[in-house]
Amino acid sequence: QQQVKQSPQSLIVQKGGISIINCAYENTAFDYFPWYQQFPGKGPALLIAIRPDVSEKKEGRFTISFNKSAKQFSLHIMDSQPGDSATYFCAASGSSNTGKLIFGQGTTLQVKP
């Protein structure tokens, strides 16, 4: 019930295409859903986050879509660029007191020129 399931494990997209990564959760107490981007040898960088009171949030080329009834959320990267090639992690938390983020397994994105 504490897991966040992420798919696909890896993704190859052509430059200019749309990259879509999906996550699903079980715990209805989760109320914060961030996405992180991680390059090799670096720490994860916060990209965008959403709360369950909205169904979509957009920041630049990155959009989170949130489906509360299906307990799913996804990251869309529009106009994907080779520089977007990285590992992406979704996460979730329902622990406003503890700070605990529960991460998915990660998706390795390769954007081909």
Add this chain to the structure above:
Amino acid sequence: DAGVTQSPTHLIKTRGQQVTLRCSPISGHKSVSWYQQVLGQGPQFIFQYYEKEERGRGNFPDRFSARQFPNYSSELNVNALLLGDSALYLCASSEEGGPYEQFFGPGTRLTVL
């Protein structure tokens, strides 16, 4: 502005030894969280400290301990190292306690031989 800094960058230890990892949060941030990231997986929550008090603890054995200092920097200690402790140890800082807006440092790569 400086981001989250961690030291050392890399560390090699042998089984049974003890290790101390250090983290300095972003200026103005009062909370530090520690995560363990095993190769190919998402980060796993170890601790969060806020205003020098432990706010949350993940599912890790008592060999793992941490503390936060008056300047909000933090140390993670791991005793009686096991081969399975080999991982990237990440520190994240946030303005307040809780899971929101956590910004990660570059991590310390620990190898246990």
